[in-house]
Amino acid sequence: MLLTPTEEALTSAIRARIGPLPEKLGVAVSGGSDSVALMHVLATMARAEDTALAVATVDHGLRPESRREAEFVAQQAHDLGLSHQTLTWQHPADSGNLQAEARAARYRLLGDWARTQGLGAVAVGHTADDQAETFLMRLRRASGVAGLCGMPTCHDRDGIDVLRPMLDLRRSDLRDYLTARDVAWIEDPSNLDMKFERVRIRDALNALEPLGLTVDALTSVADNMRMANRALDSATRTAAASVGQIRLGMVVLDCAGFNRLETEIARRLLVSALLHINGAAYPPRRAPVLDALNALKEGRGVTLQGCQIVVRGGAIWVGREYASVQHSACALLPGEGGVATMDATWDAAWQIKAPAGWSRRVEICALGAEGLAEIPDWRSHDAPRALLKSLPGVWCDGQLIAAPLLQERSGWTIAAIRQPETWALSALSH
Numbered sequence: 021m022l023l024t025p026t027e028e029a030l031t032s033a034i035r036a037r038i039g040p041l042p043e044k045l046g047v048a049v050s051g052g053s054d055s056v057a058l059m060h061v062l063a064t065m066a067r068a069e070d071t072a073l074a075v076a077t078v079d080h081g082l083r084p085e086s087r088r089e090a091e092f093v094a095q096q097a098h099d100l101g102l103s104h105q106t107l108t109w110q111h112p113a114d115s116g117n118l119q120a121e122a123r124a125a126r127y128r129l130l131g132d133w134a135r136t137q138g139l140g141a142v143a144v145g146h147t148a149d150d151q152a153e154t155f156l157m158r159l160r161r162a163s164g165v166a167g168l169c170g171m172p173t174c175h176d177r178d179g180i181d182v183l184r185p186m187l188d189l190r191r192s193d194l195r196d197y198l199t200a201r202d203v204a205w206i207e208d209p210s211n212l213d214m215k216f217e218r219v220r221i222r223d224a225l226n227a228l229e230p231l232g233l234t235v236d237a238l239t240s241v242a243d244n245m246r247m248a249n250r251a252l253d254s255a256t257r258t259a260a261a262s263v264g265q266i267r268l269g270m271v272v273l274d275c276a277g278f279n280r281l282e283t284e285i286a287r288r289l290l291v292s293a294l295l296h297i298n299g300a301a302y303p304p305r306r307a308p309v310l311d312a313l314n315a316l317k318e319g320r321g322v323t324l325q326g327c328q329i330v331v332r333g334g335a336i337w338v339g340r341e342y343a344s345v346q347h348s349a350c351a352l353l354p355g356e357g358g359v360a361t362m363d364a365t366w367d368a369a370w371q372i373k374a375p376a377g378w379s380r381r382v383e384i385c386a387l388g389a390e391g392l393a394e395i396p397d398w399r400s401h402d403a404p405r406a407l408l409k410s411l412p413g414v415w416c417d418g419q420l421i422a423a424p425l426l427q428e429r430s431g432w433t434i435a436a437i438r439q440p441e442t443w444a445l446s447a448l449s450h
């Protein structure tokens with residue numbers, strides 16, 4: 021046991037994790053012992069700190085008792101003088117991953133609720149036991165350092181802070197606390213259903229405790245991992261600043277510097293480049309990223325998580341994947357930073373700014389060496405005109421527009437502005 025189950029002990033463990041309560045706080049209460057205990061302790065703390073505390077229960081509608089359970093929580097919240105709302109989920113037909121979908125829907129509903137109520141954060145009732153179980157589940161999936169950190173105390177989920185104030189507390193302590201106060205809770209039958217991984221892991225954890233693989237031991241490893249993860253994150257940021265830059269909506273990594281990085285830092289840097297470009301919520305798995313690193317070292321391009329990564333002109337270019345434009349000499353990029361797939365060198369770039377009414381910047385980038393040779397005078401101010409004529413087309417807002425047509429339509433005059441490394445074409449309308 022980490023603490024004795026007095027309210028003071030629980031309060032100080034919570035305060036040590038999250039500090040003072042925000043002005044308006046939500047608490048997600050399923051009716052299980054952990055979140056019921058959290059609601060009771062937070063109610064006392066909120067009174068002392070003048071915090072407005074609101075309670076929500078998500079009715080997933082997956083078990084016949086779920087409505088009654090939400091009413092049970094509502095009654096307890098009412099007795100504590102707290103507002104309560106039941107959020108219902110219209111669940112889809114079972115896709116085989118209903119548990120994961122229910123969890124995602126729960127956070128979405130809680131986020132929407134928090135936003136409409138103007139809450140600064142939503143607290144959930146995860147305990148040290150949950151943390152140890154999560155650690156073992158990630159261990160089973162051979163996770164890396166980031167995965168073995170377990171759940172953070174605070175993280176942003178769709179713009180709402182999710183707080184886990186009870187990660188230092190044991191489930192048994194919380195149950196003792198509730199029992200001592202004669203407060204009831206609901207035993208969810210699915211917490212005993214061995215078809216769920218978490219339940220099997222919980223069972224295994226009970227068997228491991230006598231061998232010294234205790235909740236305390238596992239959560240301290242997770243804490244150590246969190247420290248190591250922070251150090252790796254910081255090293256990755258330093259590496260990004262020294263070998264990376266954003267150019268033409270793409271992430272560009274200097275090959276020489278990138279190849280000198282430790283594999284784990286290079287992996288993290290590539291993952292953060294991918295996430296920057298594709299905006300995905302989750303990183304790709306380790307194995308394909310490590311394969312991509314090997315390919316890039318050999319100068320081969322790869323496609324990963326909707327991004328195209330190419331090695332050109334001593335740099336690794338990470339951009340969105342677009343259908344290839346069939347032209348031997350040039351590559352066209354939409355404003356958001358796509359990479360065309362033809363063979364091109366990436367040491368020259370042109371930009372066209374769209375006139376009013378065009379929602380995005382159009383960019384044309386990277387004439388291949390052969391292409392440049394085809395336009396004899398490409399460094400002169402006339403070259404852009406010749407270039408535009410030679411292009412097969414320009415992408416804008418997902419539409420391929422033939423270059424001559426583009427000129428005709430807009431009546432642009434093209435002015436070339438020389439920059440140290442790139443050429444920019446400003447399309448001056450009319």
Ligand SMILES: Nc1ncnc2c1ncn2[C@@H]1O[C@H](COP(=O)(O)OP(=O)(O)OP(=O)(O)O)[C@@H](O)[C@H]1O
Nearest residue numbers: 048049050052053054055056076077078144145146
């Ligand atoms: N249906 C729900 N409605 C509101 N909050 C929920 C719901 N299910 C889970 N939560 C929140 O997420 C936390 C962790 O979820 P988990 O599934 O581990 O909890 P539980 O076993 O249902 O209940 P508890 O953690 O309260 O004992 C809960 O402590 C609670 O704060």
